[in-house]
Amino acid sequence: MKVQQLSIFLENRAGRLAEVTELLGKAEINIRALSLADTSDFGILRVVVNKPEKAVRILEENGFTVAGTEVLVVEIDDKPGGLARVLKILNARDINVEYMYAFMEKLTDRALLIFRIEDMEGAIELLRDKGIKILTKKEVSSI
Amino acid sequence: MIWNEQIEYLPPEKMERLQSERLRKLVKYVLNNSIFYRNLFKEAGISARDIKHISDLKKLPFTRKADLRDNYPFQMFCVPLREVVEIHASSGTTGNPTVVAYTKNDIKLWSEVMARTLAIAGATPDDIVQNAYGYGLFTGGLGVHYGALELGASVIPMSSGGTKRQLKIMRDFKSTVLTCTPSYALFMAEEAREMDINPRESSLRIGVLGAEPWSDGLRREIEAAWGMTALDVYGLSEIIGPGVAQECPEKTGLHIYSDVFFPEVIDPETGEPVEEGEDGELVITTLTKEAIPLIRYRIGDIVNINYERCSCGRTLPRISKIKGRTDDMLIIRGINVFPSQIESVLLEVEGAQPHYLLVVDRVKGLDTLEIQVEVGEEVFSDEIRKLQQLSEKIKKEIESVLALSVEVKLVEPKTIERSMGKAKRVIDKRKK
Structure with a gap:
């Protein structure tokens, strides 16, 4: 159920993001989802890729600090209120979302969202009970 | 103005005699009062009989900053604590600060050398000294303060910072001498201009600036900004604080008070003296200090020394501005x-x-x-x-x-x- 997300430390300077994406592109690694959190000095690039082990190796070889974090990829209805419904379910159980961002591509007519949640196991159980689809590793890498 | 004409103009032979006499006393003093030096001399196989003349100083071992640290806080003292009247400390390299202490006589010595310092720079009892060195554990503030009192000038104990207030007091009190770091002198001039005050219209005529190395380029900038003479003061807490050496308006080096702080310039690798005029590490022996006298203290500053009489008339040798460090210390x-x-x-x-x-x-x-x-x-x-x-x-x-x-x-x-x-x-x- 859990998918490996890579977090990469980046200094806030011109061209840095381009360098990471180029590096991954050359190694034929496909970025499935991406988000960038930043401050005035530095940022954290979070990506879900099709070949995470290879991506880690290449980034580390090139001197980047990389950490793997487990996230959930959740399918929601791509219509008004779709996200609100999922958040409401988590909220009702006091399950805290640390951050979330959207997938670039779509498998079906539904949207894919990435959730980083403190209580991963609790969230998985809860969402499954409510009939919300969580993608497996295999499903994600086949996107 | 010359504060101590007898010493500052003393012919070299007489100076040597005075230094030799003081060194003999110093060696006996530390052997009697310092466990540290008693052990150090014993290890080096030195007794008081070996030291007759100032040229015998080179037989004595060096003292290093690490020795002060290892003897934290009071083990370097040569007097009981009741005779100590003031204690300062500077931030240490690894944990413990470096402690410096003064007896009443040490404070008198500090006042004397700082009065000389201000006078060499051109200050007189008629001056108003705006002292913008920090007061506190840092020795800069109180050193200038004691010197100004001894000289009889009026001292304004501003301490560092509070630039707007500094500038107001400077204008209202008509300060004539500014004492602070050179970078702060320049900063104050820029702040003045931002407040629409023309620094050149201030009453300042002399800046006694130090506590950090600075170039002649910075001197020209400060002099142009304030319309004053900017002179370099040298010192360090372990020796006394400010008041080890002072540049005169000839601007050809800093007169070092060799009657009390005997200078040597050595090759930092071999420990041997370098030729006059060659760059090397400054080593100082405090000839008359009581609380913490230091013998051949390795300062780590790179300078050269000139023993020629200065065109100002003083016979006190002159050290150059600091040219670097033997270690990686930053100021x-x-x-x-x-x-x-x-x-x-x-x-x-x-x-x-x-x-x-x-x-x-x-x-x-x-x-x-x-x-x-x-x-x-x-x-x-x-x-x-x-x-x-x-x-x-x-x-x-x-x-x-x-x-x-x-x-x-x-x-x-x-x-x-x-x-x-x-x-x-x-x-x-x-x-x-």
């Missing part, structure tokens, strides 16, 4: 900073060997210190908040160790250049 806003101090904070916070770079710069005349810390896997977090907390924690810890405000910037690994396996730790952009 930032008058505060001594060793990279090892920062390294030990980082080691503690990160729990791993840190990679860091110190970037020293001068912005609007004031020194800045930016500490770039590489974010390795040990400290990296997926959460922005945690990284910000880390950066904030490093900043606070370093500021409390150095007593200096700093900026901390998290950078990517391998950003910091590594040469031959050893990282370059400091970029000093202030240099010319």
Whole structure:
């Protein structure tokens, strides 16, 4: 159920993001989802890729600090209120979302969202009970 | 004005006799009163009989900063604590500060050498001295204060900072002498202009500036900004504080008070004296101090020395401006900073060997210190908040160790250049 997300430390300077994406592109690694959190000095690039082990190796070889974090990829209805419904379910159980961002591509007519949640196991159980689809590793890498 | 004509004009033969006599007394004094020196001399196989003339000084072993640290806090004292009237401390290189202490006679000596200092710069009892060196554990403020009192000038104990107030007092009280670090003198001039005050219209005529190395280029800038003569004062807490040497208006070196602070310039590698005029490490022996006399104290500043009589008439030898250090010590806003101090904070916070770079710069005349810390896997977090907390924690810890405000910037690994396996730790952009 859990998918490996890579977090990469980046200094806030011109061209840095381009360098990471180029590096991954050359190694034929496909970025499935991406988000960038930043401050005035530095940022954290979070990506879900099709070949995470290879991506880690290449980034580390090139001197980047990389950490793997487990996230959930959740399918929601791509219509008004779709996200609100999922958040409401988590909220009702006091399950805290640390951050979330959207997938670039779509498998079906539904949207894919990435959730980083403190209580991963609790969230998985809860969402499954409510009939919300969580993608497996295999499903994600086949996107 | 000459404060102590007899000493400052003393012919070299007479000076040598005075120094020899004082050295003989000093050696007996430390053998009687200092466990540290008794042991040091015993190890070196030296007895009081071996030291007859000032030229015998070179038989004695060196004293190093580490000795002061190892004897923290009071083991270097040659007098009981009840005879000590003032204690200062400077930030230490690894944990313990360096302690300096004064007896009543030491304070008299400090007042005397600082009165000489102000007089050599051209100050008289008619002057109003605006003292913008920090008062407190730092010796700058009180040293100038005692000297101004001894000279009979009017001293305004401003201490450092509070620039707007400094400028108002300067204008209203018509200060004629400014004592502070050279970078602060320049900063004040810029602040004055921002407040629409023309610094050239101030009553300042002399700046006695020091506690950090500065160039002739900076001197010209300060002199042009204020329309005053800017002269270099040299000193360090371990010897006395400010008042070890002072530049006269001839601007051809700093007169060192060799009757009380005997200078040698040595090759830092071999410990042997270098030729007159050649660069080497300054070593000082305090000939008359009581609380913590120091014998052949290795200062680490690179200077050269000139024994020729100055065109101002003084026979006191002249040392050059500081040309560098034998170690990696930095002087930032008058505060001594060793990279090892920062390294030990980082080691503690990160729990791993840190990679860091110190970037020293001068912005609007004031020194800045930016500490770039590489974010390795040990400290990296997926959460922005945690990284910000880390950066904030490093900043606070370093500021409390150095007593200096700093900026901390998290950078990517391998950003910091590594040469031959050893990282370059400091970029000093202030240099010319």
